[in-house]
Amino acid sequence: MRRISLLLLAALTFASASAQERYETKRDIAYTDGVGMTTYRAERCKLDVYYPVGQKGTKTLVWFHGGGLEGGEKEIRDELKRAGFAIVAPSYSLFPKGKCPEYIEDAAAAVAWTFKNIEKYGGDAKQIYVAGHSAGGYLTLMLALDKSYLAKYGVDADSVKGYFPVSGQTATHYTIRKERGIDQRLPIVDKYAPLNQARKLDTKLVLITGDRRLEMMARYEENLYLKSILEGVGNKEITIHEMSGFDHGTVLAPACELIKRYMK
Numbered sequence: 001m002r003r004i005s006l007l008l009l010a011a012l013t014f015a016s017a018s019a020q021e022r023y024e025t026k027r028d029i030a031y032t033d034g035v036g037m038t039t040y041r042a043e044r045c046k047l048d049v050y051y052p053v054g055q056k057g058t059k060t061l062v063w064f065h066g067g068g069l070e071g072g073e074k075e076i077r078d079e080l081k082r083a084g085f086a087i088v089a090p091s092y093s094l095f096p097k098g099k100c101p102e103y104i105e106d107a108a109a110a111v112a113w114t115f116k117n118i119e120k121y122g123g124d125a126k127q128i129y130v131a132g133h134s135a136g137g138y139l140t141l142m143l144a145l146d147k148s149y150l151a152k153y154g155v156d157a158d159s160v161k162g163y164f165p166v167s168g169q170t171a172t173h174y175t176i177r178k179e180r181g182i183d184q185r186l187p188i189v190d191k192y193a194p195l196n197q198a199r200k201l202d203t204k205l206v207l208i209t210g211d212r213r214l215e216m217m218a219r220y221e222e223n224l225y226l227k228s229i230l231e232g233v234g235n236k237e238i239t240i241h242e243m244s245g246f247d248h249g250t251v252l253a254p255a256c257e258l259i260k261r262y263m264k
Contacts, residue, residue: 022053023082026121031090031113032106040097045106047113050076051086051121059085059161059263060123062114064132064139066167069103069175070095072135079256085263086123088114092139100176100192104149107139111160112153129162131259133252135175137168137208138194141226144205145197162204162262166255167219167248170194170226185217195222198229205230206262207240210251219248 026049030042037045052058061080065072074091081087090110093102115125132140143149144163150156172193174184182188189195207227212220220242227238241258243251 021055021082021084023050024053025050025076029113032109034109041093041102041106044091044093044098045109046074047088047090047110048074048076049086049088049118049121050081051123052084053122055122057124057127058122059127059129060088060114060118061085061259061263062088062090062111062128062130064090064092064107064110064130064136066132066134066136067094069098069135069138069173077252077256079253080260083260083263086118086121088118095175095179100179101149103135104139104142104192105152107143108149108153108155111143111150112155115153115155115159126159127161128159129164129259129263130160131164131166132168133166133255134168134248135173137165138173139168140165141168141170141194142192142197144201144203145194145199146191147199158202160203162206164206164208164255164259164262166208167210167215167251168194168223169219170222187218195226195229198226198233200234201230204262205238206258207238208251208255208258209240209242210246210248211244212242214245214247215251216248 028046031047032045065075074089076087076089092106130140140163147157172188177184207223209220209223227240230238243254
């Protein structure tokens with residue numbers, strides 16, 4: 001109960017702090033036109049920018065939606081609005097029209113776009129954070145741990161100020177297994193598994209999941225294992241938050257409040 005009270009207090013603090021600010025949203029901005037673009041990717045590779053008007057040097061959160069890499073649309077979540085920072089919300093390729101690793105590459109392109117363009121919306125390129133839920137959490141982890149995706153765009157993954165994956169898989173995502181015709185319940189750890197990309201970080205990574213009793217199969221345990229591996233390769237303590245009483249879907253509300261507190 002005390003945990004929830006603190007989260008609600010944080011929400012009220014953010015709301016009162018930004019009550020006088022005006023926000024605008026620019027929609028359907030293309031974030032890549034690179035080699036290999038298809039009509040489908042051109043349709044999907046768009047983002048919305050929500051930002052406080054007239055502000056300079058604001059922080060920015062890139063938010064990747066969930067949906068199992070098979071569904072979902074770009075979203076600016078109500079829980080994250082009016083918190084004093086900008087939100088960049090991309091869509092990305094989805095299976096089966098999109099194939100691995102296109103959705104990871106799209107995610108990298110969206111973050112790279114943010115570094116290049118956020119100052120036009122009052123943002124500070126040195127204050128960019130990345131987060132997402134479920135499939136979006138998986139994409140967040142892949143960008144954080146496998147530096148090659150952002151490096152393609154000249155962006156150092158450690159120049160992102162912080163990563164907040166919510167209920168992300170740390171083994172190879174089950175949709176990638178599905179694409180290969182492999183039983184989705186069978187865990188695989190290959191180059192598309194965040195676990196297989198564990199490295200010494202020079203940025204913040206905070207792991208967030210729902211209650212282990214209510215989450216999707218092994219979701220909490222996978223994140224706990226990633227925490228152990230990351231600490232084993234030389235990182236200081238990696239924080240993991242298990243949100244007691246919240247399942248895979250309802251974890252989003254308290255997770256967003258946690259993210260706002262960290263960004264504060």
